[in-house]
Amino acid sequence: xxxxxxHLGASSEGAVPQSPIPQQPPSWGPPTRGVxxxxxxxxxxxxxxxxxxxxxDAVFYEGVLDGLFKVTQSGWNLYLxxxxxxxxxxxxxxxxxxxxxKGLHDHLRGHGIKLKRDYCCIDHPEGVKGQNNDSVYxxxxxxxxxHAAQADGVNLSVSWVIGDSTVxxxxxWRADCRLVAVQTGQGLRDGAFQVEPELWSRTAxxxxxxxxxxLTMLRRVA
Numbered sequence: 001x002x003x004x005x006x007h008l009g010a011s012s013e014g015a016v017p018q019s020p021i022p023q024q025p026p027s028w029g030p031p032t033r034g035v036x037x038x039x040x041x042x043x044x045x046x047x048x049x050x051x052x053x054x055x056x057d058a059v060f061y062e063g064v065l066d067g068l069f070k071v072t073q074s075g076w077n078l079y080l081x082x083x084x085x086x087x088x089x090x091x092x093x094x095x096x097x098x099x100x101x102k103g104l105h106d107h108l109r110g111h112g113i114k115l116k117r118d119y120c121c122i123d124h125p126e127g128v129k130g131q132n133n134d135s136v137y138x139x140x141x142x143x144x145x146x147h148a149a150q151a152d153g154v155n156l157s158v159s160w161v162i163g164d165s166t167v168x169x170x171x172x173w174r175a176d177c178r179l180v181a182v183q184t185g186q187g188l189r190d191g192a193f194q195v196e197p198e199l200w201s202r203t204a205x206x207x208x209x210x211x212x213x214x215l216t217m218l219r220r221v222a
Contacts, residue, residue, distance in 0.1 A: 166190055
């Protein structure tokens with residue numbers, strides 16, 4: 001599956017397609033769960049000016065690749081997210097981001113990590129020409145989570161958002177996800193919003209380990 005998000009189109013006749021009558025009873029297995037992870041500051045260390053590095057120079061936080069592998073092997077859908085302000089405001093170019101993003105996806109794949117979708121946003125309404133667009137994936141909007149719920153059947157109430165800034169955590173809170181703050185990156189020092197995470201972790205690796213071993217998620221199923 002292409003990890004980049006796409007919009008669901010209407011049918012050619014403009015009518016809502018009718019679902020066939022199921023021949024088998026519905027499955028009552030565990031809900032589809034997602035882990036939404038901020039990229040810069042949570043998976044990859046940003047440069048001192050907040051820009052993303054060239055992929056060949058990228059520094060991954062300790063243990064995060066093993067954690068991402070374990071969580072996807074445990075049946076969780078992995079989604080990347082984050083506002084890429086350096087592109088939106090013209091400090092870095094779109095092609096630079098595409099190169100970094102492709103390299104990141106390839107690196108994850110090389111470590112056996114299955115990425116479901118990438119919701120990173122390079123647009124902002126106040127950005128430079130070409131990037132001055134509003135986007136449903138711009139945080140703290142909840143478009144990424146709700147797209148995953150619609151397209152992949154993710155149950156948001158048993159899904160997690162892992163991030164280092166209040167922006168992505170507030171987005172997760174608004175979408176009724178569970179929240180983990182990490183001490184890497186901004187470590188919630190941005191102060192953009194007031195938010196109380198359910199868990200704190202030194203790095204994303206520790207958070208991903210806890211999530212992989214979480215057997216209590218069914219308590220939040222409606």
